[in-house]
Amino acid sequence: MNFNATTGSNTISVWLVTPPYSSLSNGDAWSFFTRQADSTFPDRLEVRMSTNGSCSAGSGPESVGDFTTLLTTVNPGLTTTGYPKTWTEISGALAGIKGAKTGCLAFRYFVTNGGPTGANSDYIGIDTYSFDDQPTDITAPDTTILTGPDGVTQDSTPSFTFESSETGSTFECAVDDATFGPCTGPETHTTGDLTDGDHTFAVRATDAAGNTDETPATRTFTVDTTAPDTTILTGPDGVTQDTTPAFTFESTETGSTFECAVDDATFGPCTGPETHTTGDLTDGDHTFAVRATDAAGNTDETPATRTFTVDTTAPDTTILTGPDADTQDTTPAFTFESTETGSTFECAVDDATFGPCTGPGTHTADQLDLGAHVFAVRATDSVGNTDATPATRTFTVKAATVVVPPKVCNAEKAAVAKAKTAVTKANKSLTSANKKLKSAKKALKKAQKAQRAKKASKHKKAKAVAKAKKKVSSASKRVKTAKKTVQKAKRNLAAASSRLTAASASRHLLDAPVWPRSRTTGSARRTGRRRNDSAAPARRAP
Incomplete structure (x- = not known):
């Protein structure tokens, strides 16, 4: 190959094509020796490959035809010292081929501004070309996802790790309907910011021979960054005489767990899956709080609360008016009150059983015989605590003094x-x-x-x-x-x-x-x- 391949000053493109190979595959080795004549005119040599089953160099000095794959270039910059002056071995191995392909290798003497009057091109030689056809690898690797969410997660940018059944594989990743592309790391990938909802991560490996896993590994998961709402269903919300009240509650998300607290206590496990019974509480105001945490770990930041009052103290009853000594009234009336607003009352006279009084805070006795009597009244507060020491009033019904005229x-x-x-x-x-x-x-x-x-x-x-x-x-x-x-x-x-x-x-x-x-x-x-x-x-x- 020399400058006489053209006339004047032109681009020289001369091809030397090998016979077709039926199984070009990754790892096949090639080598040759080359040198330039002792000259100051730059030369350049390309080694190219076709893998489409055809071995045409095309037409025109700029065309490469079927040889679209450039394997190597000797003196790509066309410098005066870039081409070896002595016999030098140039070698390489095929890569980037998916499976086994049919095609050729070719040497292209490609010099611009060459020819008898050009500034470039002289003489080069090629000798001892060899091609070592290695066993063809047409088996794709298997891809396995090692870590990453596979259920519900509150991480909107989850990370995954994975591996291939073949060492040296490269990987491509995709999320949902996106096209496969480079992963964010050699054997790891972190997604972009995902919206709440269902998503699918997929990864596929490609081995050194170019075989790509046709059944990518996938992992389906749900992003959930929304905390559940907690609702208290039952339990006291006013006054109660129960010192260990029980509450039931629910979450807007199925499968949530709950934590409970009473008053200033730290949140901790409830006594049941969706119920809680408090410890023994003192009389007074109390607040029960409960918060739900969903399967993704999102916790309700506004716990549901229920304020109530424990009251185990019975009211005191006081008689305000009514006879307390001798009286001529055979149906005496009494008024009374309780130390707790909203109390109800029961009344009794002498040995009678306590029963409803004749009025909210008053009672008029049925007609009584002459003699000593005892009126008793007891209050019961709004939660059912009854005065164990009823208020009493002892009195005596006596006959009236009557002056009858003689007539x-x-x-x-x-x-x-x-x-x-x-x-x-x-x-x-x-x-x-x-x-x-x-x-x-x-x-x-x-x-x-x-x-x-x-x-x-x-x-x-x-x-x-x-x-x-x-x-x-x-x-x-x-x-x-x-x-x-x-x-x-x-x-x-x-x-x-x-x-x-x-x-x-x-x-x-x-x-x-x-x-x-x-x-x-x-x-x-x-x-x-x-x-x-x-x-x-x-x-x-x-």
């Missing part, structure tokens, strides 16, 4: 006489009614007996029995009415007699008891004498 005696005597007459008249009416009832029953019995006989017609017998029954019913009603009249007349007589006795006793302005009427019988209560005072000598009324 009252005559009126009371007249009332007694009138009442006696009414009793006598009522008794007569009752006797008459009983006789009529007896006669009606006798007539009914006779009619029923005749009904059983066969002397009269059946219709007449039935009519006679019905008529007799009607008379019996009417007579029975008159007897009942007469009995009521007798009872009323006797009550009126008893009352009139009592008033007469009291009026007679007050002739000398003595204290005379005014007895309350019985709620059940309406008769006068006992005065120490028999109910009918007519047998006792009465004071002479003026």
